[in-house]
Amino acid sequence: MEKGKTSTTLEVKGGPVYVLCMRDHHGRYPALTVGQLAQRTGVATSALRFYENRGLIQSERTESGHRRYPRGVTRLVAFIVFAQRAGLTLEEIRVELEKLPAGRPPRGEEWARLSAVWTSRLAERIAELQRLQRGLTDCIGCGCLSLGRCQILNPGDRAAALGPGPRFWLGDAPSEPGKQRRP
Numbered sequence: 549m550e551k552g553k554t555s556t557t558l559e560v561k562g563g564p565v566y567v568l569c570m571r572d573h574h575g576r577y578p579a580l581t582v583g584q585l586a587q588r589t590g591v592a593t594s595a596l597r598f599y600e601n602r603g604l605i606q607s608e609r610t611e612s613g614h615r616r617y618p619r620g621v622t623r624l625v626a627f628i629v630f631a632q633r634a635g636l637t638l639e640e641i642r643v644e645l646e647k648l649p650a651g652r653p654p655r656g657e658e659w660a661r662l663s664a665v666w667t668s669r670l671a672e673r674i675a676e677l678q679r680l681q682r683g684l685t686d687c688i689g690c691g692c693l694s695l696g697r698c699q700i701l702n703p704g705d706r707a708a709a710l711g712p713g714p715r716f717w718l719g720d721a722p723s724e725p726g727k728q729r730r731p
């Protein structure tokens with residue numbers, strides 16, 4: 549970035565994705581080295597370079613070729629880490645990040661919209677884990693018919709008519725007689 553400028557448009561493959569303010573020449577929001585970004589976010593430098601290679605974050609290069617990250621990237625990295633933990637793939641995360649506004653840092657409501665994606669994904673995972681927990685003691689509709697409760701929940705392996713796999717773990721309810729009789 550030219551001396552004296554306070555913002556920049558960052559280009560990645562496929563066009564500009566994100567624009568961040570940088571106030572590095574006046575000491576208010578100095579750009580971060582990759583080591584500083586790693587220290588601040590708790591994410592290894594190798595992972596940060598990987599994110600950058602995948603187009604999730606962007607840096608600028610100094611004249612000597614070193615990476616410099618706008619300070620706002622720390623929040624992006626936090627988003628990426630949370631989203632991955634919530635089960636989003638890197639491609640899904642990239643698509644979500646592309647929805648951020650160009651030309652200015654995201655506002656609170658825009659971050660909230662973004663985090664709604666992982667909120668719903670977390671709700672799905674919680675429901676899945678609860679089914680998993682129930683399945684540790686209950687019939688899961690897998691066809692083994694090994695538990696006493698299978699006689700109640702899956703008599704004669706009727707769950708097999710719903711499709712392959714442990715049907716009750718996958719979300720089919722054993723108490724839905726219409727579904728269980730599906731040919």
Ligand code: FES
Pocket residue numbers: 686687688689690691692693694695697698702
């Ligand atoms: S646990 Fe396998 S069919 Fe019930």
